[in-house]
Amino acid sequence: MELQERKVDRHLIITASGRLDASWSEFFQEHLLQRIRAGEHHIILDAAALSFLSSMGIRALMAVYKELRAIGGTFLIAKSTSMVSETLRKSGLGQWLSDAPLPEVDPARKHPGVAPVAPSLEHFPGDVDSGLRLEIVDAWRPWQPVDRQRSRELSFPRDGFGLGIGGAGASYEAARNYLGEFVAVHGHVAVQPPDERGRPDCLLSEGEFVPSLHCAQALFCRGAPGHLLRFRAADDHPCYTVSALLEEMFTIAATTTIGFIAAGEIEGLVGAALIASPGRLHEQTEVGYPQIKEWLIFSGERVFAREQAVIVGVARKIPEHSGSEENSPVASSSSLMATGRRSIRSHMHAAVLPFQMLPNGPIASMAMAARLFGGASPRAVLHLVNDDRPGDGLGESALFQGACWFGAIVEGGDLL
Amino acid sequence: MLEVKNLSKTFSPGTVNEVRALQGVDFTLAEGGFSAIIGTNGSGKSTVLNAIAGTFQPDEGRIILDGIDITRWPEFKRAALIGRVFQNPFAGTAAEMSIAENIVMAMKRGRRRGLGWAVDRNTREEIGARVRALKMGLEDRLDNPIGTLSGGQRQALTLLMATWLRPRILLLDEHTAALDPKSAAKVAELTSEIIARDKLTALMVTHSMQQAVAMPERIIMMHRGKIVEDYHGEMKRRVRIPDLVETFNRVTKRDLFSESAAVMLMGQYR
Ligand SMILES: Nc1ncnc2c1ncn2[C@@H]1O[C@H](COP(=O)(O)OP(=O)(O)OP(=O)(O)O)[C@@H](O)[C@H]1O
Ligand SMILES: [Mg+2]
Numbered sequence: 001m002e003l004q005e006r007k008v009d010r011h012l013i014i015t016a017s018g019r020l021d022a023s024w025s026e027f028f029q030e031h032l033l034q035r036i037r038a039g040e041h042h043i044i045l046d047a048a049a050l051s052f053l054s055s056m057g058i059r060a061l062m063a064v065y066k067e068l069r070a071i072g073g074t075f076l077i078a079k080s081t082s083m084v085s086e087t088l089r090k091s092g093l094g095q096w097l098s099d100a101p102l103p104e105v106d107p108a109r110k111h112p113g114v115a116p117v118a119p120s121l122e123h124f125p126g127d128v129d130s131g132l133r134l135e136i137v138d139a140w141r142p143w144q145p146v147d148r149q150r151s152r153e154l155s156f157p158r159d160g161f162g163l164g165i166g167g168a169g170a171s172y173e174a175a176r177n178y179l180g181e182f183v184a185v186h187g188h189v190a191v192q193p194p195d196e197r198g199r200p201d202c203l204l205s206e207g208e209f210v211p212s213l214h215c216a217q218a219l220f221c222r223g224a225p226g227h228l229l230r231f232r233a234a235d236d237h238p239c240y241t242v243s244a245l246l247e248e249m250f251t252i253a254a255t256t257t258i259g260f261i262a263a264g265e266i267e268g269l270v271g272a273a274l275i276a277s278p279g280r281l282h283e284q285t286e287v288g289y290p291q292i293k294e295w296l297i298f299s300g301e302r303v304f305a306r307e308q309a310v311i312v313g314v315a316r317k318i319p320e321h322s323g324s325e326e327n328s329p330v331a332s333s334s335s336l337m338a339t340g341r342r343s344i345r346s347h348m349h350a351a352v353l354p355f356q357m358l359p360n361g362p363i364a365s366m367a368m369a370a371r372l373f374g375g376a377s378p379r380a381v382l383h384l385v386n387d388d389r390p391g392d393g394l395g396e397s398a399l400f401q402g403a404c405w406f407g408a409i410v411e412g413g414d415l416l
Numbered sequence: 417m418l419e420v421k422n423l424s425k426t427f428s429p430g431t432v433n434e435v436r437a438l439q440g441v442d443f444t445l446a447e448g449g450f451s452a453i454i455g456t457n458g459s460g461k462s463t464v465l466n467a468i469a470g471t472f473q474p475d476e477g478r479i480i481l482d483g484i485d486i487t488r489w490p491e492f493k494r495a496a497l498i499g500r501v502f503q504n505p506f507a508g509t510a511a512e513m514s515i516a517e518n519i520v521m522a523m524k525r526g527r528r529r530g531l532g533w534a535v536d537r538n539t540r541e542e543i544g545a546r547v548r549a550l551k552m553g554l555e556d557r558l559d560n561p562i563g564t565l566s567g568g569q570r571q572a573l574t575l576l577m578a579t580w581l582r583p584r585i586l587l588l589d590e591h592t593a594a595l596d597p598k599s600a601a602k603v604a605e606l607t608s609e610i611i612a613r614d615k616l617t618a619l620m621v622t623h624s625m626q627q628a629v630a631m632p633e634r635i636i637m638m639h640r641g642k643i644v645e646d647y648h649g650e651m652k653r654r655v656r657i658p659d660l661v662e663t664f665n666r667v668t669k670r671d672l673f674s675e676s677a678a679v680m681l682m683g684q685y686r
Contacts, residue, residue: 142685174650196666197645272681289678296681300672337684348685385684389676 003031008103012040019050027148028113029060031066036130037265040402041073041360046102047080053087065096070357078102119233123252124362126225131410132259134314137164137248138276138335140216142297143287146179148172154220158187158205158366161168161261162220163312163349165192165278166213168203173213176279182213182352182382183312184220186366188350188373189213193380196297200351200378217335219314219347219416221259225405227252228362231264232401239398240269242311242348242384243340243391248355250317250344250392252256258296258415264359264402267300269309269350270394271382286336289351302394308355310372310397311384314409315339316416335416339386340396358403365405376382386393418445419615423467437463438474439552439641448615451648454627454660455638456668461621463586465637468619469563469684471574481584482600495525499578499616501591508574511563515573518562519543522577546576548662550606552665568599572606579610586611588620592627599651600624602630625657641669 001018020028032043043064053061061077068075076098077088085097139150144341151172156162162184169175169190180198182191187205191213192198203211229248233239242262249258275297281287287295316336336345354376358368387394425438437460445451453461467474470491478487485578486494501508509518520539540558548555550572554565579586588607592600608631611618621677622628628635632651635646637660644667646654 142682197663272685287677292678292681293673296673296685297670298673298677298681299664300669300677335686337686383685387677387682389679389680392676393680 001028001334003028005035008105009173011042011044013044013098013101013102015045015046015049017051018059019052019054020050020051021054022056025054025056028057029063031270032060032064033336035066036067036073036357037219037355037401039360041068041071042071044077044102045075045077047077047084050084053084055091058087058091058093059095061096063412064084073359074254082319092230112278115257120232121248123227124228125232130226130407132160132185132225132407132414134220134257134259134416135162135220136415137215137218138413140165142278143281143285143292145281145283145285146176148215148258148276150216151214151216152219153212154209154215154256156184156187156189156203156205156220157210158332159187159224160222161225161240161259161312161365162218162221162370162388163314163347164213164215164218164220166215166218167211167277167279168201169195169210169285172214172288177277179214179277180274181349181383183310183349183381185310185312185351185373186369187211187217188369190378190381192273192372196275200381202321204373208269218258218294221314221407221409222229223407224299225259225365226407227262228365229404229406229407230361230402231399231404239400241396241398242346243344243350243396244387245399245404246315246339246346247319247341249315249404253406253408255408256319257314257319257409257416258316258406259314259409260312260404260406261365261368262309262313262399262402262404263372264309264399265355266304266307266309266352267400268394269382269384269397270297270299270302270350270387271350271384271397272298273380273382285363299394302397304352304380306355307379308353308401309350309397310353310369311348311350311397311399312416313346315344315346316350316413318343318345318389337386340389345378348384350382350384351378352382353378363403366402391401417447417482419478419480420444420464420478420617423474423479423480424462425463425467425472425474426581429484436641438477439466439595440526441638441641443636443643443646445617445619447492448617449634450611450616450632451620451634451636452632453619453621453636453638454623454625454628456640456664459638460641461560461638462589463641465500465589465619465621467496468585470501471677491563491656496581497584498582499581499586501574501578501586501588503590505567505570505574505594509562509570509578512561514559515547515565516540516543519547519580520574522580525581546580547573550576566599567593568602571595571599571603575603575606575610576581579614579616582614582616584617586618588618588622590592590621590623593623607631615657624659628660629655629657637663637667639670 001024004015139147167175167178178193182192189203423441497559
């Protein structure tokens with residue numbers, strides 16, 4: 001079997017010659033799914049030279065079709081021989097067959113076929129004016145005991161998103177031994193229980209029910225993110241680090257404090273998670289090295305490649321003219337942490353989910369959350385770090401492609 | 417029932433070769449339960465079995481078998497209660513002696529010597545029947561020296577001998593690891609059969625995740641002298657090889673948590 005492809009407008013035309021049978025179906029399926037991941041959502045299979053289609057081949061076509069249908073893409077088979085057409089019709093898959101002529105490259109265009117799938121960065125402005133109101137719970141500074149007085153139960157309605165450290169329970173006392181990292185995205189909450197074995201729990205806002213957690217830390221943005229930025233790795237840009245994405249977001253939002261959600265295919269995540277609840281810390285607890293190993297698990301390498309991340313964060317840009325980072329009030333007092341760029345500080349958590357393709361173009365963060373959290377349970381929730389150790393540092397978390405929803409924080413940001 | 421309480425053992429303490437082979441190992445094996453120990457190389461799996469068998473004295477901790485504290489019992493005294501099979505098929509049998517003689521020796525394990533090796537007719541019939549039950553065609557070769565058998569056949573006989581007297585506990589240390597895949601599968605099958613039939617309490621060290629998932633009702637995972645995971649009950653029934661791999665990865669990842677990583681993380685947890 002041999003595959004050739006060409007790009008005509010939004011379509012990817014794949015010419016397959018030879019037999020699509022058990023020995024080739026896997027190769028074929030993998031290749032096409034890879035192209036879909038790379039953003040090709042409208043695929044036409046030119047089957048003129050496809051001599052045979054076995055049931056394994058049909059299964060591969062079915063996998064491709066299902067993937068495309070789920071993201072609003074299209075899949076057609078053109079110019080097929082009567083043998084292949086017959087096979088498909090008998091299998092009840094005649095709707096894939098197309099009699100229309102293949103789309104042609106417009107000869108007037110200068111560089112036919114080389115147009116990229118989609119620009120590697122695409123901005124969709126929304127209701128920019130609304131802005132985000134930030135709510136903060138600041139009852140825990142590692143590695144001191146949680147300040148019981150300042151901890152609060154926070155509910156996570158659909159009109160907001162955030163992150164923090166919290167646990168579910170009827171009261172703080174009931175939750176104190178279960179405080180772990182969480183993300184909340186439009187009523188979907190994923191919270192990592194603070195033990196090494198645990199899978200994250202999911203809470204979902206449904207009907208009257210609004211999930212809530214007793215929080216030792218929380219940064220919750222109320223309101224709708226006004227901007228959408230779609231990004232995709234390109235040849236000159238193999239992936240996007242979180243700080244590179246933040247840089248773009250700050251440029252677009254033209255402000256210094258933003259709240260954001262980023263969903264996308266993972267190149268690698270670097271982070272840590274609590275394996276013991278901070279609610280267990282008391283005045284005498286000493287947390288240095290090696291005790292920290294009893295409290296945190298560290299990813300130790302770039303993890304979860306090719307899976308899906310939903311990263312939620314709050315970030316601040318330090319104006320270049322404000323002098324050195326060390327002298328800036330933001331750097332010393334804030335609950336924000338260093339990123340890969342000196343001028344940007346952020347606090348972010350990531351929920352890891354099995355990879356799912358997102359449709360191209362503008363997509364609402366609400367719809368994304370329903371799709372990603374509704375489909376499968378999260379594998380982990382991580383506190384992301386910038387591992388800048390000289391020599392063996394792992395760097396920052398990065399994504400290949402995806403979407404960022406973000407907006408200016410117009411209220412509460414000064415308390416960061 | 418076997419209770420292992422807070423067992424610790426350091427080899428070559430105070431020297432450059434110091435190894436903290438066991439660091440507070442704690443578990444209880446229910447009567448008639450079949451458990452596996454898996455773990456990275458050098459994690460202390462064999463050391464746990466050796467401690468139970470009495471090959472050495474632990475630095476700390478207790479071993480209680482059927483309510484009796486045997487921690488200070490010498491190895492030979494425990495032998496009557498414990499059946500063992502090792503990785504090496506040549507370890508458990510005497511090569512120049514016949515199958516029947518080897519079995520008779522096993523039958524007299526832990527008893528007074530001096531009864532001689534003479535094999536009476538009843539005994540011989542029992543030996544024949546139990547060897548036939550192995551379904552390895554060895555019942556016609558009872559008088560052949562054991563040294564003439566294949567590794568798989570020898571290991572099957574070692575298993576038979578180790579369980580002949582229905583030991584209070586059966587210890588298996590990678591007893592199929594040195595065999596070819598087909599013999600290994602056969603011996604694994606026999607192991608499950610015998611343990612189920614005689615309702616033995618058994619503890620099996622294995623490197624095969626496939627065996628760990630398929631055979632016992634409990635999996636204890638060790639790393640660096642500690643138990644890091646204990647799958648039993650419903651959890652064990654649901655566990656699959658990828659879950660074990662993931663747990664291994666997570667556990668070994670802890671070793672990447674160096675002091676410099678700690679310093680970095682301290683600065684990034686606020
Ligand atoms: N008698 C001994 N003297 C000194 N060191 C020992 C002794 N027995 C075991 N050790 C050491 O204790 C550690 C644990 O060994 P053990 O044989 O229990 O590991 P294991 O989990 O069975 O590994 P493997 O999978 O390689 O069989 C190893 O570092 C080993 O070198
Ligand atoms: Mg061993």
